[in-house]
Amino acid sequence: MLSYLRTRHFLHVFPAQAAVILPRSISNSSSLNMRLVQFQLQGSQKIGVELKNGGDIVNLTDADSKFPNNMVSFLQGGESLLNEAKRCAEEKSTIVSRNAIKILSPITKPEKVICVGLNYKDHCEEQNAPLPEEPLIFSKFPSSIIGNGDPIVIPKISNAVDWEVELAVVIGKRGKHIKAENALDHVAGYTIAHDVSARDWQMQRNGKQWLLGKTFDTFCPLGPALVTKESLPNPHKLGLKCLLNNYPMQDSCTEQLVFKTEACIEWISQFVTLEPGDVILTGTPPGVGVFKDPPVYLKPGDEVTCEIEGIGSITNPVIAEDV
Known part of the structure; x- marks a missing residue:
């Protein structure tokens, strides 16, 4: 994003709140590696896990009633629902072909x-x-x-x-x-x-x-x-x-x-x-x-x-x- 300001470049000193921060170590980092998607199947919106970039989808919404049909509600479920999604992705029990769905934006109707x-x-x-x-x-x-x-x-x-x-x-x-x-x-x-x-x-x-x-x-x-x-x-x-x-x-x-x-x-x-x-x-x-x-x-x-x-x-x- 840009500003239309056209002023002389100067050496910048970062304020305290903007200091460069190195990534912290993340616990259980390997357990939640996922590509989450929203998609449309036969006219209905669902969420799932992409097995690879551009690959087939594990249909979470149809795998278990605990999973909603939109990403905002899914994220509101917190880490426990993320862990459940990882388990379903590993089981690969409800895979749908990429060719059978339309991929949507991964987030729709966020608050902000x-x-x-x-x-x-x-x-x-x-x-x-x-x-x-x-x-x-x-x-x-x-x-x-x-x-x-x-x-x-x-x-x-x-x-x-x-x-x-x-x-x-x-x-x-x-x-x-x-x-x-x-x-x-x-x-x-x-x-x-x-x-x-x-x-x-x-x-x-x-x-x-x-x-x-x-x-x-x-x-x-x-x-x-x-x-x-x-x-x-x-x-x-x-x-x-x-x-x-x-x-x-x-x-x-x-x-x-x-x-x-x-x-x-x-x-x-x-x-x-x-x-x-x-x-x-x-x-x-x-x-x-x-x-x-x-x-x-x-x-x-x-x-x-x-x-x-x-x-x-x-x-x-x-x-x-x-x-």
Whole structure:
């Protein structure tokens, strides 16, 4: 995510709450390595465990009545339900073929989608902006969420729609005033987010408030799976890319994050209670269209792919609004 500020770059001193925090060791880390998905089977929504990236699915919802049909309710069940899901995945008793289902966004209808702006060092350099002294927070509405393969719709009232690949953190445990050293206790896992952004509405219209430019319908593709935190013990050293029509536009690493995930959780939880299923978008690296010369924006017929190491990729076609 980006700021339209264009000021001289300066040496940044991190405040105490934003100090770089190395990942803590995680107990029972091997027991909960999973790729959790939401999917549609014969018109009904269900949750499951992906046996491998792009592979068949263990249908949890139909395996046992204790499992709900949506990820938010599943995460509200806590670690005991995660352990039950792991057991079902190992037994492989209710496998459904990938070809028989439609994969949905791993999270739908969360209470909150919280975003961190200007949070990559190399993205700040791209626009000659100073590193922020504290996390810059805005939001998207949950109604902006779509899944892998669903179309991104260019609104009739915008002609400057841009791409932003991001690592998304999914909350698994309720918390307020969470300390950074305890932040991972509240994380269920990670997924890929595409923070689609209408730059005209973000940077010029509506008093330059970011919300409207960020939250048009279809402006938050998520997926393909929710990868549990045990599967990615160091989320701060992951390569991430965005490709437009198979041409690389963004290519960086999460080690460029200004505020790591723990610092973001600590900061955000001062203001709001984080709930299971809440999604935090952690920022985007350089290569967005608005800062190219001349600017490049999405148009109907384009296809955008967002990739993150250890999670996979999501691809969304771009279409015009038909209203």
